Amino acid sequence: MNKTQLIAEMAKHSELTKKDSQAALTSIQKVITKSLSEGDQVQINGFGTFALSYYPARTGRNPQTGETIEIEGANKAVFKPAKALKDRL
Template identity: 65%
Template sequence: MNKKQLIDAMHGRSGLTKQQSAAALTSLIEAITRSLHEGDAVFIPKFGNFSLSYHPAKRGRNPQTGEEIEIAGQNKVAFKCAKALKDHIQPG
């Protein structure tokens, strides 16, 4: 499902117009992004948890030249699915 399809699904189920659905989705994405940027985790009950995970710098190799390089440390976004969502999507 892409963003347009998600907006259409929100429109069909919420009673909001497509413009309102698009604005709500954009607002949600911006709020999650801003919170992660500030270092805060985002927990949405029955859906999951977005958090940052720091991966320290490490040494690697350039596959074309074989030269050793330093790969900078970086934050990566992690998502952990809530049990309610996991139970809903898995059979049994």
């Protein structure tokens, strides 16, 4: 499912128009992004938790040359589904 399909489904399952559904989705994306960039996690009961996870620096290889390279550590966004969501799947 892509963003356009998600917006259409949101509109179908709510009393919102597609335009209002798009605005709601955009707003949710901005709030989650802002919270994660500030180091906070976002927990939605019954759905799951969005959080940052730090992946430390590591040694890798350039597949074209075989040369050893150092890959920098980075924060990555992760999603952990809630038990209720896992049970429904």
